[in-house]
Amino acid sequence: EVQLVQSGSELKKPGESLRISCKGSGYSFSSYWISWVRQVPGKGLDWMGRIDPSDSQTNYSPSFQGHVTISADTSITTAYLQWSSLEASDTAMYYCARGSGSFWGDFDYWGPGTLVTVSS
Amino acid sequence: EIVLTQSPGTLSLSPGERATLSCRASQRDSSTYLGWYQQKPGQPARLLIYGASRRAPGIPDRFSGSESGTDLTLTISRLEPEDFAVYYCHQYDNSPALTFGGGTRVEIK
Numbered sequence: 001e002v003q004l005v006q007s008g009s010e011l012k013k014p015g016e017s018l019r020i021s022c023k024g025s026g027y028s029f030s031s032y033w034i035s036w037v038r039q040v041p042g043k044g045l046d047w048m049g050r051i052d053p054s055d056s057q058t059n060y061s062p063s064f065q066g067h068v069t070i071s072a073d074t075s076i077t078t079a080y081l082q083w084s085s086l087e088a089s090d091t092a093m094y095y096c097a098r099g100s101g102s103f104w105g106d107f108d109y110w111g112p113g114t115l116v117t118v119s120s
Numbered sequence: 121e122i123v124l125t126q127s128p129g130t131l132s133l134s135p136g137e138r139a140t141l142s143c144r145a146s147q148r149d150s151s152t153y154l155g156w157y158q159q160k161p162g163q164p165a166r167l168l169i170y171g172a173s174r175r176a177p178g179i180p181d182r183f184s185g186s187e188s189g190t191d192l193t194l195t196i197s198r199l200e201p202e203d204f205a206v207y208y209c210h211q212y213d214n215s216p217a218l219t220f221g222g223g224t225r226v227e228i229k
Binding site for chain 1: 153155
């Protein structure tokens, strides 16, 4: 069974750093793109960027380029999303999602989400 | 940047009725891919339609997708109680770029 398991909720202060995780299981982790999607409470979905775990190639939405870093560790089948300096506007639910083979943007499996709250 | 505009913002219908959701892309060419997701409160999104008209595995056949030029349509032939949710269209290409529409909420009338 394919699963994406995400790390737990986080409460951070502005300016702090953070890394959240997404562990894949039940499939060949290196063979599928992983994307990160943001959802501000009560709002829609925003694609942040993606990673090819096989070679760590990353691509970012212009809206998030330079503000977050996506990485992956194939030895533990885990992808990461990290911030070096959080802002209050980063408060949101963050989902990891698997691209379905050749169709990288069709997300067939999603993690349950990690809620990040940034507040002083 | 491609913008996807969904309409209506909210659709109020009764179980058993037909739902028609629209999504218009600001631009479109043959190298882009279109689809639909369903999201219920407290849950991640679920892929319904990919390639504009192909149902994802396990999706009931009451859900169908179609396209015409820059317009994408999701039709739910007969609404079941579990279909009341928010629906997002999306478009992506291999540049790579991916955009979601703003969503249509299907609520019980």
